[in-house]
Amino acid sequence: MGGDRGPSAVVSGVAAVIAANPDVRVILHGDEAVLRPLLDKKPGLSSMVELRHAPRVVTMEDKPSQVMRHGEGTSMWSCIEAVRSGEAAAAVSCGNTGALMAVSMIRLRRMPGVNRPAIACLWPSRNPGGFNVMLDVGADVKADAPDLLQYALMGASYARNGLGLARPRVGLLNVGTEEHKGRAELKAAHDLIGPATGAGGFDYVGFVEGGDIPSDRVDVIVTDGFTGNIALKTGEGTARFVGDALRAAFNATFLSKIAALLALTSLKRLQTRIDPRRVNGGVFLGLNGTVVKSHGSADAMGVEAAIGLACRLARAGFIERLAARVASAGAAGQDTAGQGEGAAFNS
Amino acid sequence: MGGDRGPSAVVSGVAAVIAANPDVRVILHGDEAVLRPLLDKKPGLSSMVELRHAPRVVTMEDKPSQVMRHGEGTSMWSCIEAVRSGEAAAAVSCGNTGALMAVSMIRLRRMPGVNRPAIACLWPSRNPGGFNVMLDVGADVKADAPDLLQYALMGASYARNGLGLARPRVGLLNVGTEEHKGRAELKAAHDLIGPATGAGGFDYVGFVEGGDIPSDRVDVIVTDGFTGNIALKTGEGTARFVGDALRAAFNATFLSKIAALLALTSLKRLQTRIDPRRVNGGVFLGLNGTVVKSHGSADAMGVEAAIGLACRLARAGFIERLAARVASAGAAGQDTAGQGEGAAFNS
Numbered sequence: 113m114g115g116d117r118g119p120s121a122v123v124s125g126v127a128a129v130i131a132a133n134p135d136v137r138v139i140l141h142g143d144e145a146v147l148r149p150l151l152d153k154k155p156g157l158s159s160m161v162e163l164r165h166a167p168r169v170v171t172m173e174d175k176p177s178q179v180m181r182h183g184e185g186t187s188m189w190s191c192i193e194a195v196r197s198g199e200a201a202a203a204v205s206c207g208n209t210g211a212l213m214a215v216s217m218i219r220l221r222r223m224p225g226v227n228r229p230a231i232a233c234l235w236p237s238r239n240p241g242g243f244n245v246m247l248d249v250g251a252d253v254k255a256d257a258p259d260l261l262q263y264a265l266m267g268a269s270y271a272r273n274g275l276g277l278a279r280p281r282v283g284l285l286n287v288g289t290e291e292h293k294g295r296a297e298l299k300a301a302h303d304l305i306g307p308a309t310g311a312g313g314f315d316y317v318g319f320v321e322g323g324d325i326p327s328d329r330v331d332v333i334v335t336d337g338f339t340g341n342i343a344l345k346t347g348e349g350t351a352r353f354v355g356d357a358l359r360a361a362f363n364a365t366f367l368s369k370i371a372a373l374l375a376l377t378s379l380k381r382l383q384t385r386i387d388p389r390r391v392n393g394g395v396f397l398g399l400n401g402t403v404v405k406s407h408g409s410a411d412a413m414g415v416e417a418a419i420g421l422a423c424r425l426a427r428a429g430f431i432e433r434l435a436a437r438v439a440s441a442g443a444a445g446q447d448t449a450g451q452g453e454g455a456a457f458n459s
Numbered sequence: 460m461g462g463d464r465g466p467s468a469v470v471s472g473v474a475a476v477i478a479a480n481p482d483v484r485v486i487l488h489g490d491e492a493v494l495r496p497l498l499d500k501k502p503g504l505s506s507m508v509e510l511r512h513a514p515r516v517v518t519m520e521d522k523p524s525q526v527m528r529h530g531e532g533t534s535m536w537s538c539i540e541a542v543r544s545g546e547a548a549a550a551v552s553c554g555n556t557g558a559l560m561a562v563s564m565i566r567l568r569r570m571p572g573v574n575r576p577a578i579a580c581l582w583p584s585r586n587p588g589g590f591n592v593m594l595d596v597g598a599d600v601k602a603d604a605p606d607l608l609q610y611a612l613m614g615a616s617y618a619r620n621g622l623g624l625a626r627p628r629v630g631l632l633n634v635g636t637e638e639h640k641g642r643a644e645l646k647a648a649h650d651l652i653g654p655a656t657g658a659g660g661f662d663y664v665g666f667v668e669g670g671d672i673p674s675d676r677v678d679v680i681v682t683d684g685f686t687g688n689i690a691l692k693t694g695e696g697t698a699r700f701v702g703d704a705l706r707a708a709f710n711a712t713f714l715s716k717i718a719a720l721l722a723l724t725s726l727k728r729l730q731t732r733i734d735p736r737r738v739n740g741g742v743f744l745g746l747n748g749t750v751v752k753s754h755g756s757a758d759a760m761g762v763e764a765a766i767g768l769a770c771r772l773a774r775a776g777f778i779e780r781l782a783a784r785v786a787s788a789g790a791a792g793q794d795t796a797g798q799g800e801g802a803a804f805n806s
Contacts, residue, residue: 175639210640238700250634253642287597287688292522293557295600295685322692326700335689338642341634342686343693345669350697353585353673354729358705361729362722371722378715382701382708 113142113169113187115206116409122206123150123157125415129423130160136423139194141166142187166190170207172408176214183215192219195401201426202402204393204418206410212403213251213396220401225438228252228259229398230337231405232270233344238328245271245280246325248337249344249394255336257300260284262438264305266397267332268314269437273430274395274421277331279313283320285335285343294319305334311441355383393418395425398438402431460489460516460534462553463756469553470497470504472762476770477507483770486541488513489534513537517554519755523561530562539566542748548773549749551740551765553757559750560598560743567748572785575599575606576745577684578752579617580691585675592618592627593672595684596691596741602683604647607631609785611652613744614679615661616784620777621742621768624678626660630667632682632690641666652681658788702730740765742772745785749778 113119119142126138137160140147144165151158166187170179183189188207194200196219205212213229222229230248237244247267248255255263264282271280284302286294291302302319309316320330322343335343358379362372372379392414396403402425406418425431460466466489473485484507487494491512498505513534517526530536535554541547543566552559560576569576577595584591594614595602602610611629618627631649633641638649649666656663667677669690682690705726709719719726739761743750749772753765772778 173637236700238703253634285689287600287685290520322689322694323696323699325693326696338634339686339689342632342669342682343689346672346690346693347669347697349670349673350694351701352670353583354698354701356585357729361725364725364728368722368725371718371725374718375709375715375722378708378711378718381711382704 113146113166114171114208114408115406116172117206117411119143119146120150121411122415123147123154124412125410125419126161127154127157128412128416129419130157133423134160136419138162138419139164139191139200141190141194143167143169164190164194170211172208174208174211176208176210179208179211180214180218183211188212189215189219192216192401192403195403196220202404202422204404204406204415204422206406206408206415206418209250209394209405209408212405216396216399216401216403220399220403223398223400223435223438226262226266226398228255228262229396230255230263230266231394232267232397233394234274235325235333235344235347237326239331240328241275241277243275244325244327244331244333245275246333246335246340246344247397248335248340250337250341251396253336253338255297257297257304260297260301260334260336261304261308262398263334264308264314264316264332265312265438265441266434267334268312269434270395270397270430271332272313273428273433274425275331279315280331281315281317281329282309282312282332282334283317283324283330285325285333285339286319286321289319289321291319301334308441313437393421395421397434400431400435402426460493460513461518461555461755462753463519464553464758466490466493467497468758469762470494470501471759472757472766473508474501474504475759475763476766477504480767480770481507483766485509485766486511486538486547488537488541490514490516511537511541517558519555521555521558523555523557526555526558527561527565530558535559536562536566539563539748539750542750543567549751549769551751551753551762551769553753553755553762553765556597556741556752556755559752563743563746563748563750567746567750570745570747570782570785573609573613573745575602575609576743577610577613578741579614579744580741581621582672582680582691582694584673586678587675588622588624590622591672591674591678591680592622593680593682593687593691594744595682595687597684597688598743600683600685602644604644604651607644607648607681607683608651608655609745610681611655611661611663611679612659612785612788613781614681615659616781617742617744617777618679619660620775620780621772622678626662627678628662628664628676629656629659629679629681630664630671630677632672632680632686633666633668636666636668638666648681655788660784740768742768744781747778747782749773 139162168186170188195203231251232247234243268280394405404422486509515533517533517535542550578598579594580596581590615627741752751769
């Protein structure tokens, strides 16, 4: 109910997912008076979707702390509750990110061994799979060295299960690749992550810079939620700016308009490659349940992508694998600290 | 001597500047045995350029602290020394950024009233002038609230003198535009910058996000040097990635190659608009002298742009105007703290 484009974009996205995956079932949370007519418009959809009435809505302006205390009865609360009770395998929301994290924290609770949950996003990249993972992109504005180590473990597990990479390469975001550069907590994290590659099942490439985020020298980029959020929005803003400049360049003259027509297929191919809607869905990592945060301004295609991601993760048994990995790394850290050895599960 | 492309790119850039601006004089610092033959290759250049021999070179790997203590005899040291002694109106270097800042700090000293100097860059934007100013992009990995206030003052002065904006709009980079978001030092800076608009001669638009950096709702983006450096390199990396994807899309089929030929002028127009070489040159703000840091990988065109920027600032008497502005804002802060009033110089 709380997305920028309202419930109709969500219902259209749900319809697209179910059309392509008839085995997927959806519980839709929100105002029945609004949602029922939208469902009835799509033939056959009502029978595939369970509607759960929630009278209240979390708005984009609501403070997370308020929603955490008084959020019962909202569609967001009801949605997370369905994951907590085990009725739903994953939650998807286009609403207020801070509030969604707050409600998820208080209802699903942190996974044992995790101090700060994180939000991971997919970033279009030069790697064969087309995407890199970056975290945290906004769950928490702070992260100390042990948090960054957990982000490395969780990000690697997500890359293994979400992108199918056997042994992801992890990099730590900094202002330079030399070991003496950056803030003190980054140097401490650097010293923690290096010895954890055995238990974590990843390779560590050391410090990476902003320019490396879309590169093929790394699969998982680890950073605190303040820096990650700035980088994510800067990247999105730059891509939008270049895209608009490209459009303007093609609209400048008669000849360029003809060229644009001829280039239409090529430009569409480019747009498909860097279209943020295709990779819509930040994943909350470190909670006892899968929560996918769709972009607030997502249209039907964006919602479809976010639900698709939630389905993939649920089918892979991602939460169980992630929990096993965090537990094994924690045990390895206690038993053989600094040695970089430990039991390696297939998580 | 220390740039990635070596002294020949620098000499070519110098030649281009002098060809276009015969009144500009250049003192070139470095190994005479290397530079003299390069100068002699360009007809008439030797008579316009004073060569000052410096036997040593600061490499990209040298630690700033080492260069600060033992840098005498390097081309970088000699270059900054020419500004300190008043022989040169501005310094330009393609070398090691950290070392250049360290040598500049120790030889030129901080401007009275400035705690942390900053590096300001120009960012292609939707504004009529085509560029926004962002600072700090890497002078210091930390900045507290009073530092961020000084960045606002210095960035506004740079936008006035470098971009010709009468009353620049300043924004503070954060993870959201709501007042309750972000880190504690940002909330404190928010409360300091708001009342300083009178003495600083700027408008304050409040918090801005990463996506606003290339936008037209702000002219000057203020942030700490860690975040600014990550954002700058993320933006550059994203633009490069989209450009490469565009090239690949146009090379995909025979038809798309024909379209690319027809679109050549449009694509060149786009490249001109977002070409980082055109806006090459980070400016060190808060020192007793103008220092322009060119990109380490700058080619002749990039070096030409950096020297051109140094000339513009020297001609505008920028350092004197910036010093007057910092002094007046400091005085206003002491006299009428929190009131937002103060003497407004034309700086």
